[in-house]
Amino acid sequence: xxxxxxxxxxxxxxxxxxxxxxxxxxxxxxxxxxxxxxxxxxxxxxxxxxxxxxxxxxxxxxxxxxxxxxxxxxxxxxxxxxxxxxxxxxxxxxxxxxxxxxxxxxxxxxxxxxxxxxxxxxxxxxxxxxxxxxxxxxxxxxxxxxxxxxxxxxxxxxxxxxxxxxxxxxxxxxxxxxxxxxxxxxxxxxxxxxxxxxxxxxxxxxxxxxxxxxxxxxxxxxxxxxxxxxxxxxxxxxxxxxxx
Amino acid sequence: xxxxxxxxxxxxxxxxxxxxxxxxxxxxxxxxxxxxxxxxxxxxxxxxxxxxxxxxxxxxxxxxxxxxxxxxxxxxxxxxxxxxxxxxxxxxxxxxxxxxxxxxxxxxxxxxxxxxxxxxxxxxxxxxxxxxxxxxxxxxxxxxxxxxxxxxxxxxxxxxxxxxxxxxxxxxxxxxxxxxxxxxxxxxxxxxxxxxxxxxxxxxxxxxxxxxxxxxxxxxxxxxxxxxxxxxxxxxxxxxxxxx
Numbered sequence: 001x002x003x004x005x006x007x008x009x010x011x012x013x014x015x016x017x018x019x020x021x022x023x024x025x026x027x028x029x030x031x032x033x034x035x036x037x038x039x040x041x042x043x044x045x046x047x048x049x050x051x052x053x054x055x056x057x058x059x060x061x062x063x064x065x066x067x068x069x070x071x072x073x074x075x076x077x078x079x080x081x082x083x084x085x086x087x088x089x090x091x092x093x094x095x096x097x098x099x100x101x102x103x104x105x106x107x108x109x110x111x112x113x114x115x116x117x118x119x120x121x122x123x124x125x126x127x128x129x130x131x132x133x134x135x136x137x138x139x140x141x142x143x144x145x146x147x148x149x150x151x152x153x154x155x156x157x158x159x160x161x162x163x164x165x166x167x168x169x170x171x172x173x174x175x176x177x178x179x180x181x182x183x184x185x186x187x188x189x190x191x192x193x194x195x196x197x198x199x200x201x202x203x204x205x206x207x208x209x210x211x212x213x214x215x216x217x218x219x220x221x222x223x224x225x226x227x228x229x230x231x232x233x234x235x236x237x238x239x240x241x242x243x244x
Numbered sequence: 245x246x247x248x249x250x251x252x253x254x255x256x257x258x259x260x261x262x263x264x265x266x267x268x269x270x271x272x273x274x275x276x277x278x279x280x281x282x283x284x285x286x287x288x289x290x291x292x293x294x295x296x297x298x299x300x301x302x303x304x305x306x307x308x309x310x311x312x313x314x315x316x317x318x319x320x321x322x323x324x325x326x327x328x329x330x331x332x333x334x335x336x337x338x339x340x341x342x343x344x345x346x347x348x349x350x351x352x353x354x355x356x357x358x359x360x361x362x363x364x365x366x367x368x369x370x371x372x373x374x375x376x377x378x379x380x381x382x383x384x385x386x387x388x389x390x391x392x393x394x395x396x397x398x399x400x401x402x403x404x405x406x407x408x409x410x411x412x413x414x415x416x417x418x419x420x421x422x423x424x425x426x427x428x429x430x431x432x433x434x435x436x437x438x439x440x441x442x443x444x445x446x447x448x449x450x451x452x453x454x455x456x457x458x459x460x461x462x463x464x465x466x467x468x469x470x471x472x473x474x475x476x477x478x479x480x481x482x483x484x485x486x487x488x
Contacts, residue, residue, distance in 0.1 A: 153397035170483035233473030239414035
């Protein structure tokens with residue numbers, strides 16, 4: 001399983017992904033699920049992925065190869081808009097599925113993957129897309145400024161309570177980490193380290209990229225104080241009086 | 245969808261269920277998902293159900309009819325242990341699936357349902373079981389004193405943080421209601437009213453049975469103060485310093 005979150009704030013975008021993959025319980029590994037395509041002052045594109053690892057790595061490989069493409073070929077490097085980038089990524093996903101899907105299906109394995117792709121291209125606003133396993137995609141809006149991939153339910157309530165497009169980035173990053181804490185606590189197949197990236201709106205450069213490892217002092221403090229705070233709030237609430 | 249929780253505490257058992265059912269978004273109704281079989285001083289049995297409503301009502305109907313069964317027939321009324329009661333309920337589930345499953349399957353509808361059944365029979369300790377759609381079942385243990393049905397993920401973190409077998413019943417009831425709040429907030433197919441039942445251990449009588457409706461003063465207070473408390477704790481936590 002996987003957990004990824006990306007938020008489009010007024011001030012910029014936050015991307016975060018866990019790094020645990022597993023094929024059965026006896027084959028657990030650490031893989032990066034965040035890929036950054038960065039050409040400063042022209043475009044910054046961030047890809048988060050979940051699903052079958054061979055499929056998502058295949059997608060990344062197709063996008064990686066595009067730097068050697070002929071100039072007249074449409075690539076993520078010459079696309080004029082993030083919408084076109086999402087289209088290209090969705091098409092890469094379909095290409096891998098056409099190639100590997102039938103053989104995988106024969107063994108009862110689904111060639112399924114979901115992607116989040118976001119960023120900014122010079123001349124356009126920052127944009128964030130969620131690409132479905134079929135290659136079609138949706139974009140965030142004012143009311144729904146974030147997307148999740150993978151094991152999304154445990155960590156969703158805190159995002160819904162806190163995050164709007166106007167949330168300051170530090171607060172949103174804190175909220176994302178608490179969302180990861182809830183998910184990691186409840187699903188053993190989501191694991192550290194957490195990769196985080198901050199993209200400041202209109203900067204056309206990666207702001208901060210951070211790998212948060214097990215034992216990270218800030219994350220450990222957050223987990224402990226959040227858990228303690230929840231229990232304190234819970235303890236302060238009055239008990240029901242009808243249960244004698 | 246559905247949300248049900250049952251907890252086996254040292255002091256007794258708490259059962260809770262929502263009451264929304266839907267077949268598509270344009271056919272939403274209120275149905276009781278809690279059924280109580282009560283013969284005071286001899287046995288109290290509580291059934292919670294989720295899944296296809298025709299299947300769960302079929303199961304309830306089979307159990308209801310057992311009060312008219314011949315004395316030598318094994319029923320929930322003459323079973324010597326809650327294990328036997330769970331076996332009978334699982335068998336009732338299989339009977340409905342045998343009868344209705346093939347026709348439903350032809351229309352692409354799954355004859356699937358899950359049950360929680362718990363209670364106490366004179367001469368035995370209180371016991372709580374989770375019956376799978378296939379009719380097999382598991383029982384709570386010291387480390388895992390509760391079961392959920394239906395949309396379980398949103399409301400699970402608070403149960404995991406708070407509930408042990410030693411939790412006082414009022415605190416556990418409060419926790420169950422907060423768990424319902426998180427679930428109702430995140431899944432529109434889980435809805436009020438909430439049916440709750442408290443069974444005091446070794447009493448062989450229903451303790452309290454309560455229907456919590458929309459606008460219930462205690463539940464409204466709990467929702468508001470819990471949400472406010474979460475935001476307060478969140479606000480008190482320091483922001484990450486690496487995100488300038």
